[in-house]
Amino acid sequence: xxxxxxAELFQPQRKxxxxxxxxxxxxxxxxxxxxxxxxxxxxxxxxGLAPAVNMDTGYGNLIDDTIRRQALKLTRELIxxxxxxxxxxxxxxxxxxxxxxAYRQQLDLIxxxxxxxxxxxxxxxxxxxxxxxxxxxxxxxxxxxEFIGFELGTMFAPFGKIYSLELYAELMGIPQCSGAKHxxxxxxxEWQRLALRNKTRPDxxxxxxxxxxxxxxxxxxDYLLGLSTFAPEExxxxxxxxxxxxxxxxxxxxxxxxxxxxxxxxxxxAYKHSAAQFLHDRGWIQSSLTHxxxxxxxxxxxxxxHDILQRLEALNG
Numbered sequence: 001x002x003x004x005x006x007a008e009l010f011q012p013q014r015k016x017x018x019x020x021x022x023x024x025x026x027x028x029x030x031x032x033x034x035x036x037x038x039x040x041x042x043x044x045x046x047x048g049l050a051p052a053v054n055m056d057t058g059y060g061n062l063i064d065d066t067i068r069r070q071a072l073k074l075t076r077e078l079i080x081x082x083x084x085x086x087x088x089x090x091x092x093x094x095x096x097x098x099x100x101x102a103y104r105q106q107l108d109l110i111x112x113x114x115x116x117x118x119x120x121x122x123x124x125x126x127x128x129x130x131x132x133x134x135x136x137x138x139x140x141x142x143x144x145x146e147f148i149g150f151e152l153g154t155m156f157a158p159f160g161k162i163y164s165l166e167l168y169a170e171l172m173g174i175p176q177c178s179g180a181k182h183x184x185x186x187x188x189x190e191w192q193r194l195a196l197r198n199k200t201r202p203d204x205x206x207x208x209x210x211x212x213x214x215x216x217x218x219x220x221x222d223y224l225l226g227l228s229t230f231a232p233e234e235x236x237x238x239x240x241x242x243x244x245x246x247x248x249x250x251x252x253x254x255x256x257x258x259x260x261x262x263x264x265x266x267x268x269x270a271y272k273h274s275a276a277q278f279l280h281d282r283g284w285i286q287s288s289l290t291h292x293x294x295x296x297x298x299x300x301x302x303x304x305x306h307d308i309l310q311r312l313e314a315l316n317g
Contacts, residue, residue, distance in 0.1 A: 009219040020228035021057035025285035036285035047236035060087040072113040098124040126161035134170040141176030149180030179205030270295040
């Protein structure tokens with residue numbers, strides 16, 4: 001896209017819709033820290049962000065339905081009639097066919113607790129032709145009503161796929177699809193989606209998943225981020241600054257972006273350990289342990305994360 005076309009996307013003083021993935025924390029004995037989870041859901045909802053549970057940040061591809069159900073149940077109990085979204089994940093292997101029955105089970109589980117499904121990709125979904133992928137999303141919409149799509153780059157998961165713009169237009173044409181999370185880590189691809197949205201379906205929400213470019217909200221993206229789990233209240237404050245035209249938006253955004261660059265370096269999935277280290281330092285969860293099958297960060301990261309935390313506290317103090 002040209003600089004002029006990008007400039008046309010710029011939307012100052014826009015109200016931003018924020019959805020924040022909830023980290024699933026672990027206690028020192030390896031059990032799930034449900035108390036810490038519950039407090040984080042309440043903290044996120046209280047900040048004005050929609051909690052997003054059973055996402056990648058909640059180890060959605062590594063947990064079973066018993067844990068998924070408990071996360072959904074707790075979230076609904078904690079936020080009353082508030083909005084939340086939840087990952088609909090289907091585990092399969094390369095070469096498998098699209099399994100609508102398995103997706104149906106996940107959709108039903110989420111809707112049992114009045115959550116909005118976020119459709120995780122799978123080998124069976126992304127291994128189809130573009131026409132087959134579009135038809136799969138239509139089947140999902142016919143079954144569940146409102147849902148949010150999800151393009152996931154392979155740096156996050158091997159079953160992910162970033163769609164062609166033509167296929168993205170097909171997704172936007174499904175009335176039950178109210179938006180889609182875009183996780184390519186590419187500004188260019190996200191700008192293209194925003195331009196298409198503005199031209200063809202203005203009510204469709206492009207949720208940035210680019211933790212390396214969280215200022216995409218300035219161009220009309222909303223967000224569904226893992227990074228915001230580190231600091232939901234600070235993200236909400238940043239969003240309020242943008243809506244009111246307060247220039248403090250930029251300094252706070254810069255500091256949050258510094259945190260994003262550090263936490264989301266390679267290997268990218270290890271950001272969940274960074275989140276656990278950060279939230280443990282804040283005193284919000286019992287330990288910095290993660291799911292045993294999730295990649296780890298070195299202990300030497302902790303002083304750097306602590307320095308960022310102190311800067312955030314000073315900036316907001």
